[in-house]
Amino acid sequence: MPLSAGKPRWYVRRVTVAEDELVAALRAGDEGAFRTVVREWNSSLLRVARIFTPSQAVAEEVVQETWLRVLGALDRFEGRSSLKTWVFRILVNTAKTRAQREGRTIPFSALQDAARVPEAAVDPSRFLPDDHPVHPGGWAVPPRSLPEERLLAAETRSVVAAAIEALPANQRAVISLRDVEGWSSDEVRNALELSEVNQRVLLHRARARVRQALEDYLAEDRA
Amino acid sequence: MIDVEALSCQELVELVTDYLEGALDERDIRAFERHLAGCDGCTEYVEQLRVTIRLVGTITPDDLTPAAEAALVQAFRGWRRSTS
Numbered sequence: 001m002p003l004s005a006g007k008p009r010w011y012v013r014r015v016t017v018a019e020d021e022l023v024a025a026l027r028a029g030d031e032g033a034f035r036t037v038v039r040e041w042n043s044s045l046l047r048v049a050r051i052f053t054p055s056q057a058v059a060e061e062v063v064q065e066t067w068l069r070v071l072g073a074l075d076r077f078e079g080r081s082s083l084k085t086w087v088f089r090i091l092v093n094t095a096k097t098r099a100q101r102e103g104r105t106i107p108f109s110a111l112q113d114a115a116r117v118p119e120a121a122v123d124p125s126r127f128l129p130d131d132h133p134v135h136p137g138g139w140a141v142p143p144r145s146l147p148e149e150r151l152l153a154a155e156t157r158s159v160v161a162a163a164i165e166a167l168p169a170n171q172r173a174v175i176s177l178r179d180v181e182g183w184s185s186d187e188v189r190n191a192l193e194l195s196e197v198n199q200r201v202l203l204h205r206a207r208a209r210v211r212q213a214l215e216d217y218l219a220e221d222r223a
Numbered sequence: 224m225i226d227v228e229a230l231s232c233q234e235l236v237e238l239v240t241d242y243l244e245g246a247l248d249e250r251d252i253r254a255f256e257r258h259l260a261g262c263d264g265c266t267e268y269v270e271q272l273r274v275t276i277r278l279v280g281t282i283t284p285d286d287l288t289p290a291a292e293a294a295l296v297q298a299f300r301g302w303r304r305s306t307s
Binding site: 029031034035038039042043044046060063064067068071072075120121122124127136137138139142143144145146151156157160161164175176179180181182185196200203204207208210211214215 | 265268276280281282285296302
């Protein structure tokens with residue numbers, strides 16, 4: 001067997017088996033299995049729901065409604081996508097239906113058109129102008145190194161958490177799924193029905209904003 | 224020395240996630256890495272983005288409130304009764 005093919009295949013099979021078991025347990029009415037999955041996905045479900053909802057309270061209601069729909073449809077789940085993808089698709093539909101019912105319009109750019117609206121990763125004023133004779137587009141104010149010893153402080157972590165909360169909902173959802181929850185880019189694309197490019201654009205903007213918040217915070221004391 | 228024809232710093236900072244995700248083609252990877260090799264500002268920027276990703280990974284996802292979980296478990300029991 002070729003060395004490179006071994007591990008991924010085993011990994012995929014293992015996940016699939018675990019998911020079959022999960023679906024069977026839920027269908028059999030296993031409350032422990034239900035609690036586990038509800039806890040495990042709650043944070044991600046809320047972040048995605050927030051893309052389409054005006055408040056955290058409405059997002060929480062959408063998540064509740066999603067689980068009811070999931071239970072109602074569980075017998076019809078055929079395993080053509082992963083359970084997780086299926087649940088998140090139901091969530092997105094539930095959130096959209098609710099927005100429609102309440103007469104709210106979902107911003108056209110919510111998910112699909114991210115790339116069309118430009119947003120710089122770094123403030124353009126930190127670069128030399130395009131007509132600079134020596135170094136067009138080069139750093140005028142380069143980032144200074146971050147103080148290593150403060151990176152792991154609890155306070156730094158709360159700055160990062162606050163920066164994530166302050167992101168636009170679509171960026172917050174993508175960075176939460178990818179970098180907090182550790183989803184693969186394919187999982188995020190499937191669950192949110194995002195193009196590959198849009199997924200990366202949203203992820204990059206989110207990371208760039210959080211990095212900026214980190215730089216601002218850690219530079220404060222040195223100014 | 225900086226080659227004006229090559230990638231500028233302002234362009235490079237937009238490509239870091241593409242680079243880390245393996246989404247650049249070979250030619251762009253070479254331009255990206257050649258730029259980094261001669262540019263302290265961009266090397267620092269890429270490093271800070273890596274640090275950011277690592278720190279974001281240490282954030283704990285929000286827990287479900289006990290009330291919300293209780294409501295869901297109630298719903299689950301109701302569903303179980305209705306299907307059995």
